[in-house]
Amino acid sequence: MSDEEDDLILDELSDEELVLQMHDDLYDGMADEIYEAVNILLKRDWVPYDVLTKALVEGMRIVGIDFRDGILFVPEVLLAAGAMKRGMKILKPLLIESGAPQLGKMVIGTVKGDIHDIGKNLVAMMMEGAGFEVIDLGINNPVEDYIDALKRENADILGMSALLTTTMPYMKIVIDTMIEQGIRDDYIVLVGGAPLNEEFGKAIGSDAYCRDAAVAVETAKEFMARKHNQL
Amino acid sequence: MQTLIIACGALAREVLALIKLNDWQHMELTCLPADLHLRPEKIPDAVERAVEAARSKYEQIFVAYADCGTGGLLAARCEKLGVKMISGPHCYSFFDGNETFAERGEVTSFFLTDFLARQFDAFVWKPMGLDKHPELRDMYFGNYEKLVYLAQTEDASLTVAAEAAAHKLGLAFERRFTAYGDLETALIC
Numbered sequence: 001m002s003d004e005e006d007d008l009i010l011d012e013l014s015d016e017e018l019v020l021q022m023h024d025d026l027y028d029g030m031a032d033e034i035y036e037a038v039n040i041l042l043k044r045d046w047v048p049y050d051v052l053t054k055a056l057v058e059g060m061r062i063v064g065i066d067f068r069d070g071i072l073f074v075p076e077v078l079l080a081a082g083a084m085k086r087g088m089k090i091l092k093p094l095l096i097e098s099g100a101p102q103l104g105k106m107v108i109g110t111v112k113g114d115i116h117d118i119g120k121n122l123v124a125m126m127m128e129g130a131g132f133e134v135i136d137l138g139i140n141n142p143v144e145d146y147i148d149a150l151k152r153e154n155a156d157i158l159g160m161s162a163l164l165t166t167t168m169p170y171m172k173i174v175i176d177t178m179i180e181q182g183i184r185d186d187y188i189v190l191v192g193g194a195p196l197n198e199e200f201g202k203a204i205g206s207d208a209y210c211r212d213a214a215v216a217v218e219t220a221k222e223f224m225a226r227k228h229n230q231l
Numbered sequence: 232m233q234t235l236i237i238a239c240g241a242l243a244r245e246v247l248a249l250i251k252l253n254d255w256q257h258m259e260l261t262c263l264p265a266d267l268h269l270r271p272e273k274i275p276d277a278v279e280r281a282v283e284a285a286r287s288k289y290e291q292i293f294v295a296y297a298d299c300g301t302g303g304l305l306a307a308r309c310e311k312l313g314v315k316m317i318s319g320p321h322c323y324s325f326f327d328g329n330e331t332f333a334e335r336g337e338v339t340s341f342f343l344t345d346f347l348a349r350q351f352d353a354f355v356w357k358p359m360g361l362d363k364h365p366e367l368r369d370m371y372f373g374n375y376e377k378l379v380y381l382a383q384t385e386d387a388s389l390t391v392a393a394e395a396a397a398h399k400l401g402l403a404f405e406r407r408f409t410a411y412g413d414l415e416t417a418l419i420c
Contacts, residue, residue, distance in 0.1 A: 075360025079367070113338050118370060165302040166320045195347070200302070
């Protein structure tokens with residue numbers, strides 16, 4: 001980064017420039033700058049929902065594209081997520097206060113035997129950012145935990161994540177149990193994780209395989225819109 | 232019958248040691264880069280290229296890879312090519328013994344082999360960006376409880392290296408001597 005950029009004073013940028021700068025800062029994982037910029041936009045009377053969607057979520061969407069295309073790698077995505085998290089910390093209470101739109105409710109967790117939660121955490125954060133309520137079950141979830149939470153929370157979406165080829169078949173056990181209990185079609189089932197692919201997602205009976213957090217958000221929105229159209 | 236072993240580079244020392252130990256004069260070894268494990272989806276194509284390149288020169292070819300994160304794709308490719316491979320999900324499992332490893336069900340353990348103890352920085356620490364951003368460590372390893380070093384050989388310096396790796400990752404340490412586990416039986420077959 002050049003000295004000129006180091007000297008950038010965020011508060012002197014126009015709204016449009018500042019939002020673009022935030023996309024760059026998210027890309028570079030600069031948490032302090034994101035924290036400062038979120039506060040500047042709020043001071044300029046931006047509503048929290050717009051700060052979240054136009055600056056943070058859009059910035060992470062760009063990060064997601066470059067991750068997919070092999071330009072960014074996991075460490076960079078984690079740094080970007082850390083920066084977004086810093087911004088979310090300010091926005092979350094304000095979003096609740098301001099009654100930002102809720103698009104639906106998702107129960108999410110990694111499957112039994114799998115403790116790798118980086119992808120799951122990214123999806124949860126992006127879903128929250130996009131306006132979904134997220135019930136995060138954490139790691140290593142047996143089928144009962146998923147089904148109990150779906151019923152208890154009256155959720156719309158089930159999200160399952162696995163990083164290991166040895167644990168991903170467990171997703172089918174969960175879906176088969178939902179079928180046995182006659183509740184499979186009550187929920188949208190999204191699956192993801194590094195070793196999965198679209199073919200696997202179809203074979204186990206999920207609604208969709210989501211290759212990254214941004215795709216998960218778009219897919220969830222699409223399925224929720226279809227669900228509303230059916231009502 | 233001349234046999235070619237096409238192995239993951241992470242198994243080179245172990246396969247050579249077994250060839251020497253058993254005096255398997257009919258076996259030759261060629262290796263693919265160990266860092267293919269960072270992109271397991273590339274393993275089946277790399278193996279296929281190596282098999283096709285060697286097919287005319289050897290009577291038998293054996294692929295010294297387990298599933299290694301390919302989600303069954305490598306097994307399908309080997310079947311198509313008509314070559315055998317090692318059963319099991321990965322080298323941690325076949326060194327420990329596939330059955331034993333599955334029974335243990337150590338979900339919260341992170342494993343090192345001799346190769347990974349020796350190459351911890353090159354294959355774990357740096358590819359994860361921890362050399363530049365050590366603050367990411369707990370995002371990667373926060374759910375693990377211990378590092379289990381599956382030792383193929385009695386080498387005190389590797390035990391020291393593995394223990395240092397455990398310390399770096401903030402995990403408890405356990406050393407388990409496995410020798411070559413199911414690797415030896417797979418090569419005999």
